[in-house]
Amino acid sequence: xxxxxxxxxGRRLLLAIPVLFGVSIVSFLLIHLAPGNVANTLxxxxxxxxxxxxxxxxxxxxxxxxxxxxxWISHVARGDLGQSFINHEPVSKLLLQRxxxxxxxxxxxxxxxxxxxxxxxxxxxxxxxxxxxxxxxVISLLGISIPDFWLxxxxxxxxxxxxxxLPAGGFVHxxxxxxxxxxxxxxxxxxxxxxxxxxxxxxxxxxxxxTLGQNYILTARAMGVPWRTxxxxxxxxxxxxxxxxxxxxxxxxxxAGTILLETVFSLPGFGRLVADSVFNRDVPTxxxxxFVVGVLYVVAxxxxxxxxxxxxxxxxx
Amino acid sequence: MDDRLxxxxxxxxxxxxxxxxxxxxxxxxxxACGGGSGNTPTSSSASTSxxxxxxxxxxxxxxxxGSSPAASPSASGTPMITGSPAAxxxxxxxxxxxxESGAKVTADIPFYxxxxxxxxxxxxxxxxxxxxxxxxxxxxxxxxxxQLIDYDPQSDMYYPQLAEEMPDxxxxxxxxxxxxxxxxxxxxxxxxxxxxKDTFDYILKMGSKxxxxxxxxxxxxxxxPDPYSVIFKLKTPNAMFIPFLSSIMGGIxxxxxxxxxxxxxxxxxxxxxxxxxxxxxxxxxxxxxxFEDYFRKGYPKFQKLVYKVIVDDSAREAQLLSGAxxxxxxxxxxxxxxxxxxxxISGAHFPSTRVDYVQLNLIHELGKDxxxxxxxxFAIDNEALVKNTLYGLxxxxxxxxxxxxxxxxxxVEKVAxxxxxxxxxxxxxxSKPDGFEFDLLCENNxxxxxxxxxxxxxxxxxxxxANVTPLEKVAYTTKIKKGDPNxxxxxxxxxxxxxxxxxxxxxxxxxxxxxxRTSYSNADVDKLVGELEQTPDIAVQKANMSxxxxxxxxxxxxxxxxxxxxxxxxxxxVKGYKSVPGYYEYFDFVGVEKH
Numbered sequence: 001x002x003x004x005x006x007x008x009x010g011r012r013l014l015l016a017i018p019v020l021f022g023v024s025i026v027s028f029l030l031i032h033l034a035p036g037n038v039a040n041t042l043x044x045x046x047x048x049x050x051x052x053x054x055x056x057x058x059x060x061x062x063x064x065x066x067x068x069x070x071x072w073i074s075h076v077a078r079g080d081l082g083q084s085f086i087n088h089e090p091v092s093k094l095l096l097q098r099x100x101x102x103x104x105x106x107x108x109x110x111x112x113x114x115x116x117x118x119x120x121x122x123x124x125x126x127x128x129x130x131x132x133x134x135x136x137x138v139i140s141l142l143g144i145s146i147p148d149f150w151l152x153x154x155x156x157x158x159x160x161x162x163x164x165x166l167p168a169g170g171f172v173h174x175x176x177x178x179x180x181x182x183x184x185x186x187x188x189x190x191x192x193x194x195x196x197x198x199x200x201x202x203x204x205x206x207x208x209x210x211t212l213g214q215n216y217i218l219t220a221r222a223m224g225v226p227w228r229t230x231x232x233x234x235x236x237x238x239x240x241x242x243x244x245x246x247x248x249x250x251x252x253x254x255x256a257g258t259i260l261l262e263t264v265f266s267l268p269g270f271g272r273l274v275a276d277s278v279f280n281r282d283v284p285t286x287x288x289x290x291f292v293v294g295v296l297y298v299v300a301x302x303x304x305x306x307x308x309x310x311x312x313x314x315x316x317x
Numbered sequence: 318m319d320d321r322l323x324x325x326x327x328x329x330x331x332x333x334x335x336x337x338x339x340x341x342x343x344x345x346x347x348x349a350c351g352g353g354s355g356n357t358p359t360s361s362s363a364s365t366s367x368x369x370x371x372x373x374x375x376x377x378x379x380x381x382x383g384s385s386p387a388a389s390p391s392a393s394g395t396p397m398i399t400g401s402p403a404a405x406x407x408x409x410x411x412x413x414x415x416x417e418s419g420a421k422v423t424a425d426i427p428f429y430x431x432x433x434x435x436x437x438x439x440x441x442x443x444x445x446x447x448x449x450x451x452x453x454x455x456x457x458x459x460x461x462x463x464q465l466i467d468y469d470p471q472s473d474m475y476y477p478q479l480a481e482e483m484p485d486x487x488x489x490x491x492x493x494x495x496x497x498x499x500x501x502x503x504x505x506x507x508x509x510x511x512x513x514k515d516t517f518d519y520i521l522k523m524g525s526k527x528x529x530x531x532x533x534x535x536x537x538x539x540x541x542p543d544p545y546s547v548i549f550k551l552k553t554p555n556a557m558f559i560p561f562l563s564s565i566m567g568g569i570x571x572x573x574x575x576x577x578x579x580x581x582x583x584x585x586x587x588x589x590x591x592x593x594x595x596x597x598x599x600x601x602x603x604x605x606x607x608f609e610d611y612f613r614k615g616y617p618k619f620q621k622l623v624y625k626v627i628v629d630d631s632a633r634e635a636q637l638l639s640g641a642x643x644x645x646x647x648x649x650x651x652x653x654x655x656x657x658x659x660x661x662i663s664g665a666h667f668p669s670t671r672v673d674y675v676q677l678n679l680i681h682e683l684g685k686d687x688x689x690x691x692x693x694x695f696a697i698d699n700e701a702l703v704k705n706t707l708y709g710l711x712x713x714x715x716x717x718x719x720x721x722x723x724x725x726x727x728x729v730e731k732v733a734x735x736x737x738x739x740x741x742x743x744x745x746x747x748s749k750p751d752g753f754e755f756d757l758l759c760e761n762n763x764x765x766x767x768x769x770x771x772x773x774x775x776x777x778x779x780x781x782x783a784n785v786t787p788l789e790k791v792a793y794t795t796k797i798k799k800g801d802p803n804x805x806x807x808x809x810x811x812x813x814x815x816x817x818x819x820x821x822x823x824x825x826x827x828x829x830x831x832x833x834r835t836s837y838s839n840a841d842v843d844k845l846v847g848e849l850e851q852t853p854d855i856a857v858q859k860a861n862m863s864x865x866x867x868x869x870x871x872x873x874x875x876x877x878x879x880x881x882x883x884x885x886x887x888x889x890x891v892k893g894y895k896s897v898p899g900y901y902e903y904f905d906f907v908g909v910e911k912h
Contacts, residue, residue, distance in 0.1 A: 036791035042442060042451070048831045054526045086442060087599050088582050094599060156635045168639035169632050170625065171601065263629045266636070268601035272628075276440070276600060281791055 004316070005309070012305065016298040023294040024076075024287060028069050031278070031286050037061050038085040041280040059085050072287060081291070082284035086277070091288035094273060101171055102262075102270040105185050105192060106254035112193035113200060113250065118236075120197070121204025121243075125212060126231055136201060143198020148191055149260035155187045156264070169266035188265045192258060196250050203246045207239040214238075240311055248304035252297045423618055423893035423908030432621040433891070433909055435644045436633055440600050440626055443581030446568035447520055450528045455565050457624060459903065460605050461503075461588035462568030465494055465513065465547075468560065475559065479508060479569055479589070481545075489554035496545045501610040502571045503593045504586030510541035515572035517549070529566035531831060533558070591617045591905035600626055611905075618908045637662065637886060643909070644887035644894060650708045650764070653884040664886035666710050670813040672717070672821070673702075673768065674877040675757075676797060680836045681805040683755060688747035690873040693806075694733055695740035696779045697772055699878040706768045707879055714877035716866045717822050724819075726863040732870035733877075740779045752780030758796060758807035761787035768878075769808045799834045810881070822846060822865060826874060837874035 039055035056062045060071065075082055081091035124136035160168030166187055172180035211217065212235050220230050257271025270289065277285040309315045441457040443449035449458070467478040477483055479500060484492040500508040517539045520527050535555035540548040551558060561567065574580060574587040584594055589612070592605035605622040625642065627633045630649045634656060636642040648656050648664065657664025675697070678684045699713040715733045718725045744750060759769040766787050773783040783806075788796060797807045813820040823846050824830045828838040845861040845868075887894055892908040 034792065035788075036795035040791045040794050048525075050525050051528065087440070088443065088579060089599070097599060153631050153635070156632070156639075160639045160641075161635050164639060168635040168641050169627070170636070170641060264632050266601075266625065266627050266629070266632050268598060268626075272600055279789060279791065 008305075009302065012302050013298075016295075016302075019298060020291060020294045024073065024291055025069070027290040028065075028072070028283075028287060031281065031283055032065060034278075034281070036281055038281045038283070041086070041282075068283075072284070076291065081288035084277075084282055084285045086280050086282045086285070091284050094285060095270070095288060095292055098257075098268060098270045098273045100173075101267050102257040103255060104174075104181075105188050105267070105269070106251075106257075108185065108189045109192035109196065110251055110254050112189065113197040114247065116193065116197040117200035117204060121201045122208060122231060122236060124201070124205040125208030125235075125239075128209060133205075136205065140198040140201045140205075143194050143196075144202070146195075147260070148195050148258060149264045151191050151194070152188065152261055152264040155191060159187060169264070171265075171267050188261055188267060192254060192261060196254060200243060200246055200250065204239065204243045207242050208235055211235050211239040237311060241308060244304055244307055244311065248300045248307075249297075251303075252293075252300035255296050256293045423906055426618060426892055426908030426910055429619040429909035429911060431619060431909065431911065432623055433619050433643050433904060433907065434623045434625060434641065435904070436627045436636070436642055436647060437603075437624045438626075438647055439628060441603070444584045444594070444597075445575075445580035446565050446570065447516070447523070447527055447529055448581055450566065453626075457594075457603055458565050458568060458584075458588075459590070460592040460622060460905070461584050461590045461594060462565065462570065463500075463588070463590050464565065464567050464569065465562050466559065468563035475563060478563075479513075484559070486559070490551045492549045492551075492559065494547045494549075496547065497612060498545055500589050500612045502586060502589045503608060504571065505610070506571065508569065508589055509544040510547045511544070512572045513547045513569055514539045514541040516567070516570050519570075519575070529564070532561040532564060532566060592622055602626060613905070617905045622904055637888075640888065643891055644885070646883070646885050648884045648886045650710045650882075650884055653708065653710060653886070657886050661889050662886055663889055664884065666882040666884045668712070668719070669881055669883040671810055671881045671883070672714055672719070672877055673711075673808070673810045673879040673881060674714070674875045675772065676807045676809045676875050677835055677873070678797075678802070678805050679874060680800065680802050682802075683749070683753065683805050684835075686748050687872065688743045689749060689753075690876075692740045692743035692747060692779060693776060693781065694873050694876045695736050695743060696781070697775050697876055697878055698735040700735070701775075702768060702771055703879045705771060706764055707881060710882040710884060712880040712882075714880050716870055716877055717826070718819075718862065718866055719880050724859060724862040726866050728863065729866045729870045732867060733873070737778060744779055744781070752782065754782040754784065755805045756786045757783040758786050758788060758793060758804060760790050760793045760808075762790075765808055765810075772808065772878075797834050799836055809875075819846060819849060819862070819865075822869075826869065835874045837872065839868060839872060842868055842872075 037056065038059060038061070039052045042055055043051055053062070060068060063071075072082060081095070083089065084091055084094055087094060120136045120139065124133040127133050156168050159166045166183050170184060172184040174181045212231070217230060217235060220234055221227070225234075255270075257269045257274065259271035259275045261267075262269040262272045263275070273285065274289045274293075276282075277289065437453050437456060439451075439453055441449065441453040442451045443454055444458055444461065446458050446462050463479050465478060465480045466483065467476050468474075469476060475483065477497075479497055481495040481497045484494050486492065494513075496508060496510060496513070498507075502508060502512075517533065517536060520529050520533055521536060521539075524530055535551045535553055535558060536549060537552045538550045540550065542548065549558070568588065570580065571587045571589075578585065578587070580587055582597075589608075591608055591611045591613070593608050594603060595606045596602075596604040603624040605624075607617050607620050611617070625636070627636065627642075630647075630652075633642070633645055633647060634649065634652055637645045637648070637656065638659060653664060653666065656662060675693070677690055677693075683689050699715070703709065703711045703713050712720055714720070715729045718729075720727075744752065757769050757773060759765045766785065769783075769785045769787070773785050776783050793807065796804055797809070798804075811821050811825065822842070824832045826833070826835070826837050827843050827846050828840075829843075842865055845865050849858055849861050885894070888911075890909055890911040892910055894907050895903055
């Protein structure tokens with residue numbers, strides 16, 4: 001890692017600050033544009049003006065918006081994401097509690113998606129308009145077209161209710177039972193992997209087809225370089241650059257949680273936390289969660305930038 | 318009297334005695350008029366007696382399949398006939414509290430050293446009975462805390478819980494309780510009158526900032542003359558004070574625990590209920606362990622209780638069918654018949670205190686016109702709504718009192734009913750004879766949207782164009798605000814946490830009702846409701862309730878269309894489950910025959 005690269009990395013991380021700042025302002029404004037606040041959540045139909053005012057005062061919601069934002073951001077600057085209005089616990093603790101489920105499922109699904117997408121994408125590109133290509137296209141189209149929650153419900157009904165092979169929902173912590181944990185995450189992992197594999201496969205196929213049509217590939221083949229070497233060493237490496245961008249975004253997406261899948265499988269993950277917080281107008285939790293999601297995307301993009309130069313040594317920063 | 322005190326007091330008797338006493342204070346003449354007969358009395362309110370039958374109805378659920386727990390028709394009376402819950406036979410009340418009647422069923426079931434898993438719709442907001450009031454908090458706290466007395470809808474009786482016996486009610490401004498001795502908190506210390514005093518002193522100290530204050534605001538002081546005696550002194554006689562003590566909002570908290578811990582998150586040691594909370598994973602589950610020193614020896618009859626938070630209907634159903642859930646209190650109505658007929662699963666539907674209605678804004682241009690309100694009411698077919706959106710699991714509503722209950726006046730059906738010709742006639746007399754267009758607000762819950770869509774179609778037949786506007790819950794409750802002329806109508810529902818029929822009228826439709834949103838104000842209705850609380854004469858109470866219903870059917874500040882049933886399903890090995898209208902569920906006496 002040379003000095004220029006370190007400089008580049010520093011610049012990217014510095015650029016992340018205004019990005020995160022922008023994300024926090026937009027999310028803060030959006031949630032305050034939505035009607036209602038946490039007092040309506042806590043009191044529901046039985047909200048009297050007195051109790052509403054009391055709760056708004058308790059959570060400083062009666063303060064002007066800029067004041068509320070400045071208070072929040074000044075705490076964040078000190079490493080404090082605040083306290084949840086609803087759960088009365090530090091937001092950082094809540095995020096950590098939920099992150100375990102989402103990270104486990106996300107990482108496993110990501111690895112499986114890559115393991116499936118690369119051979120499928122390459123096979124489709126190298127056997128264009130043949131049965132391998134059609135099969136790959138059908139699988140990809142299904143993955144892109146079928147909503148994850150619907151696939152989740154079908155899988156639960158078949159494997160959980162009909163066959164009773166796997167639990168119909170819920171999460172078993174790794175510390176409780178390794179087998180139980182794997183059983184509880186298997187279906188969501190497979191579905192999340194399938195959905196994400198589809199997009200990567202499509203991207204890789206298109207990229208590989210373009211690459212395999214390049215003159216240097218023809219030259220290599222004319223020189224008698226084995227087809228397998230041409231495809232996997234020359235073709236894939238060059239075709240992987242645009243695909244890598246999609247892979248980076250996929251990684252950030254799976255780690256940010258999937259609201260619908262977590263809801264269908266009753267998983268206490270990151271996505272559910274964000275959704276519940278939005279419905280409950282739990283501003284500190286929403287802000288904290290979106291801040292973390294913003295960080296995830298920034299980190300994923302930086303990682304992708306680093307990997308660009310690893311895959312293609314011509315890329316220098 | 319002594320026998321009654323030790324076993325419990327049925328609400329009618331209690332209120333009759335109280336009625337005589339407070340009648341002597343308020344309406345001496347009325348005592349002579351009303352006293353004497355077995356069904357007479359009560360100073361409190363029409364509501365209380367009316368609720369008697371309403372909840373007796375609740376005690377006779379329609380079990381639909383399989384071996385059912387004690388809540389089944391065979392155990393508690395005639396099966397409910399849809400359309401007339403309480404009138405259809407009510408329950409053979411029996412003289413057992415929910416605990417006792419449930420415990421009778423499970424007495425011979427051996428202890429189960431395993432877990433009972435039940436569902437919950439969302440995360441509880443907290444576990445402090447004097448602070449947290451959402452349904453899930455109530456459910457979660459009922460396992461941890463106990464009240465002085467308990468109400469049993471199965472027999473319509475109030476029973477001593479932490480109290481040793483029901484109080485002497487000869488003086489309606491002062492109630493003295495003797496506490497059970499030897500009751501232990503979860504931290505091992507003994508319950509004393511200081512804990513009871515501290516609990517209610519906290520409510521008084523917080524005043525209107527504490528949600529339970531609206532129940533106990535007639536309380537003046539609480540005295541604890543000795544470790545096992547508590548005296549409640551009221552500012553004015555209030556017949557509802559004793560019934561309100563059965564609410565979990567009056568759950569007894571160990572003195573000083575609030576100084577040491579945040580009860581909303583950590584109730585450890587603060588309660589003396591059947592279970593202790595061992596784990597709360599936000600948004601996922603709450604785990605409880607049996608409290609070994611629970612004062613009802615031998616109970617609970619299983620070791621662990623888990624509440625799983627499941628927000629999605631299909632996920633909940635799948636978990637029940639797969640056996641991951643032992644009991645679900647939230648089976649979607651559209652699936653109830655199929656689920657409860659599944660092999661190994663039983664189900665029952667119970668009348669609840671939840672009523673669905675179209676809330677109208679009387680300060681909106683359209684809402685000011687009584688002909689428009691009536692035209693809409695005549696155009697809405699409540700029977701069709703029950704059939705198509707509740708799948709028959711409910712009762713058509715004609716007003717804020719449930720048909721079949723003693724204070725329901727069937728005459729209201731001759732004022733508020735479905736008749737398209739009448740609807741057209743009313744519309745022709747209105748300020749919008751050619752029809753109009755408006756936004757029909759509703760929560761974005763699928764079945765409420767379905768109700769709104771059906772209402773849209775019904776109103777379309779008289780040239781009223783309703784634009785169904787689903788909003789998420791918080792947005793909806795924020796939009797439907799009293800005094801805001803920017804909304805006209807919203808499809809709403811109301812669940813009374815206390816099972817009395819004038820509860821909604823008083824809170825939502827009297828001029829100064831705490832939860833007023835329609836801006837409805839009728840001096841006659843206010844006066845009649847006020848009188849209900851004062852008179853012990855049941856005939857006057859009934860007459861007042863009739864007048865209120867007929868007046869409101871004329872004024873039509875809202876259009877009530879359905880009383881919903883509560884649908885519960887459980888695995889056959891769950892025995893003795895009792896459901897209580899509203900959102901209470903009791904598991905301390907439930908048995909599990911699972912091996």
